[in-house]
Amino acid sequence: MRTTSTSDASGSTSDSIGSIPTALPGGTWTLGDREVTRFGYGAMQLAGPWVMGPPADHDGALAVLRAVVRAGITHIDTSDAYGPRVTNDLIREALHPYPRSLFIATKVGANRDARGGWPTARRPEDLRRQVQDNLQALGVDVLDLVNMRMGDANGPQDGSIAESFETLAQLQQDGLIRHLGVSNVTAEQVAEARGIAPIVCVQNMYNLAVRHDDDLIDDLARDGIAYVPFFPLGGFTPLQSEALSAVAQRLSATPMAVALSWLLQRSANVLLIPGTKSVTHLRENISGAATVLSAQDVAELDTIGR
Numbered sequence: 001m002r003t004t005s006t007s008d009a010s011g012s013t014s015d016s017i018g019s020i021p022t023a024l025p026g027g028t029w030t031l032g033d034r035e036v037t038r039f040g041y042g043a044m045q046l047a048g049p050w051v052m053g054p055p056a057d058h059d060g061a062l063a064v065l066r067a068v069v070r071a072g073i074t075h076i077d078t079s080d081a082y083g084p085r086v087t088n089d090l091i092r093e094a095l096h097p098y099p100r101s102l103f104i105a106t107k108v109g110a111n112r113d114a115r116g117g118w119p120t121a122r123r124p125e126d127l128r129r130q131v132q133d134n135l136q137a138l139g140v141d142v143l144d145l146v147n148m149r150m151g152d153a154n155g156p157q158d159g160s161i162a163e164s165f166e167t168l169a170q171l172q173q174d175g176l177i178r179h180l181g182v183s184n185v186t187a188e189q190v191a192e193a194r195g196i197a198p199i200v201c202v203q204n205m206y207n208l209a210v211r212h213d214d215d216l217i218d219d220l221a222r223d224g225i226a227y228v229p230f231f232p233l234g235g236f237t238p239l240q241s242e243a244l245s246a247v248a249q250r251l252s253a254t255p256m257a258v259a260l261s262w263l264l265q266r267s268a269n270v271l272l273i274p275g276t277k278s279v280t281h282l283r284e285n286i287s288g289a290a291t292v293l294s295a296q297d298v299a300e301l302d303t304i305g306r
Helices: 058-070 086-095 124-138 162-173 187-194 214-222 242-251 255-266 279-289 295-302
Strands: 028-031 034-037 075-077 103-108 143-149 177-183 201-203
Touching (some): 058 086, 058 279, 124 143, 162 177, 162 187, 177 187, 242 255, 255 279, 255 295
Parallel strands (some): 103 143, 143 177, 177 201
Antiparallel strands (some): 028 034
């Protein structure tokens, strides 16, 4: 079974699964059989430049992860490909043994090359090895959630997900994975995966300016499936929009705060995983996501991606 503890990494008493904090923006969502905070944390930025190598500030990275748990965040997103293995090792060093409430999602389907590329690795033997690598690095016997990453750096690509997802479904049957999800996928691939095994989330690129998954989000919400947008603030090119700047100025908020708040208000099944390597920035993201948007604000913002 998964290693758990009643104390968090700072030594204070950890919350049980039944008493998850609700003070974070957006409240909670039931992800599979677990209640998690809709405001989560993405660990990708803790690795070095371009998600390669160790962080420049190792102790600072550990401090961010511990601040995440102290803030009451119960959903952390990672991958053994980040670094590679860097973020998983940091998570284990900072937080293991893990609080019972902590839910760690990872993903498989790609390796890293010496130039920082993301070559696909979706053969059954590749996926089995990646699952084992994640288990070992995180120091657990069972992974809470594994997302099957499809597509490439340019986004989702058409094609069958069957062989890859069937491999993960078998690993789930073997007791190595609790829940399954898909990432960087088309709506057709989502449907194909759901025909093989239940999924609890879809993780695609989505933000104020990238709205191609609007219909998919609504469909998933009706079925109780989470949608987890990556690059919620635009990724390596931050969101820029006159409408976004205008709303932010009117609310005396930053554009990034408004963008995060809009995502939480977009649909109850949207879970946020903004990343940062700074404790100060983490706190800013949390407070920013709590920004209250009026119907007029939302209407103006909705013009950006449509």
